[in-house]
Amino acid sequence: MTKLRIAGGQVLRPDATVERADVLVDSESGDIAAVGDPDDVPEGDETLDAEDGLVTPGLVNAHTHVAMTLLRGHADDKELDAWLQEDIWPVEAELTPEDVRAGTELGLLEMIRSGTTAFADMYFHEEEVVEAVEDAGLRARLGYGIVTVGKDEAGARDDCEQSLEVAREFDGAADGRVKTAFMPHSLTTVGEEYLREYVATAREEGIPLHYHANETEDEVDPIVEEEGERPLEYARDLDMTDGSDFVAHGVHLDGAEIDLLAETGTSVIHCPASNMKLASGMAPVQKLLDAGVTVGLGTDGAASNNDLDVFDEMRDAAMLGKLAADDASAVPAESVVRMATEGSASALGFDSGRIEEGANADLAVVDLDAAHLTPHHDLVSHLVYAARGSDVRHTLCDGAVLMRDREVLPLDAAAVREQAEERAAAAVERAE
Numbered sequence: 001m002t003k004l005r006i007a008g009g010q011v012l013r014p015d016a017t018v019e020r021a022d023v024l025v026d027s028e029s030g031d032i033a034a035v036g037d038p039d040d041v042p043e044g045d046e047t048l049d050a051e052d053g054l055v056t057p058g059l060v061n062a063h064t065h066v067a068m069t070l071l072r073g074h075a076d077d078k079e080l081d082a083w084l085q086e087d088i089w090p091v092e093a094e095l096t097p098e099d100v101r102a103g104t105e106l107g108l109l110e111m112i113r114s115g116t117t118a119f120a121d122m123y124f125h126e127e128e129v130v131e132a133v134e135d136a137g138l139r140a141r142l143g144y145g146i147v148t149v150g151k152d153e154a155g156a157r158d159d160c161e162q163s164l165e166v167a168r169e170f171d172g173a174a175d176g177r178v179k180t181a182f183m184p185h186s187l188t189t190v191g192e193e194y195l196r197e198y199v200a201t202a203r204e205e206g207i208p209l210h211y212h213a214n215e216t217e218d219e220v221d222p223i224v225e226e227e228g229e230r231p232l233e234y235a236r237d238l239d240m241t242d243g244s245d246f247v248a249h250g251v252h253l254d255g256a257e258i259d260l261l262a263e264t265g266t267s268v269i270h271c272p273a274s275n276m277k278l279a280s281g282m283a284p285v286q287k288l289l290d291a292g293v294t295v296g297l298g299t300d301g302a303a304s305n306n307d308l309d310v311f312d313e314m315r316d317a318a319m320l321g322k323l324a325a326d327d328a329s330a331v332p333a334e335s336v337v338r339m340a341t342e343g344s345a346s347a348l349g350f351d352s353g354r355i356e357e358g359a360n361a362d363l364a365v366v367d368l369d370a371a372h373l374t375p376h377h378d379l380v381s382h383l384v385y386a387a388r389g390s391d392v393r394h395t396l397c398d399g400a401v402l403m404r405d406r407e408v409l410p411l412d413a414a415a416v417r418e419q420a421e422e423r424a425a426a427a428v429e430r431a432e
Ligand SMILES: N[C@@H](CCSC[C@H]1O[C@@H](n2cnc3c(=O)[nH]cnc32)[C@H](O)[C@@H]1O)C(=O)O
Pocket: 065, 080, 084, 088, 089, 092, 122, 123, 124, 144, 145, 146, 147, 159, 185, 212, 215, 274, 300, 301, 304
């Protein structure tokens, strides 16, 4: 049995305290074997240096479209509907499985280099995402995104069937690091008749759901007009608010919808950067937390962010949370760290996001030896307000080292970037 000792650093514990401790990782089971005072932690077979560092749970990006890295900077400064229809969807229509593979690998490289160890992906050609995740060593809950608007009956059914197939086929792949979900794109881009029929099937088979909800006002109003109820009430009527389900955005929510999320245990993935960039609005994050809703954090796709750095996202979540609540004490650093770790992990159904014996050994070591992280009054504050993804020294997932001293081990960074660069340029050219 190989045991890896992460030695010499400070460790962020689940109660948000920081203590001088070593962490022993069981590389075979992929779990944390011990954590505590260096004198009490058993010797390891190997050591990973965490001196001048803070060991944190690996960050969890709970809503993204990974291969959209190919569209980073392709179209900016537009609101959601026009941006999707005029700029994004035409290029996505050109993406081949090989393109999605290249964009996914680029995204995984970026995630490993910024301390992210798990994510949720909604996209297409998901078999490529599964293989990329298997090779790169990360953890993911992924699914095929369904859009039925603008499609005929056969096309719409085909999309729904594909999403079910992907969820069935890949659940448990990559030694259990891959889990799946049924993923209707949103409550307005998938027709009610399809939601009714296929959600019931997903429910029977115990498959969780992930979808965009209440992202913009333009998405809320038509549902209120047609259904006479709020989007999440409509979702509940369609059996889409189970405790295993997680929705992205939740920007425009009323009090009854917040209560509904809390009662049903449906998680919300907050995507502050995307919500600001597309001017979608400010999510009522402090209200969600106060109501007891599980809130996770996501970057959304790289084209509306424009990176996959969850450190940036934490800072944005804290800042925007205060503006939204008109209260500087709202969404404090500790809440934000919880969102990016335990909150996101719990939304995705992974036993990650906390440094404790028995939990998944999904970890990051943040280098504190930097001008912008000096002095060390409060390291939780630093994680949210001052640190960046490039401060991460080592990244581990499932007990395996994915980045050591900033060198990514499972991927050839130069080759990945070159492939992505070429394929992105060619796809945009084909679309034009
Ligand atoms: N099967 C569908 C693809 C759906 S994947 C999920 C989709 O979400 C889109 N997307 C990315 N960011 C956002 C967002 O912020 N809101 C809504 N959709 C988004 C993304 O471009 C992608 O097309 C099809 O063939 O069109």
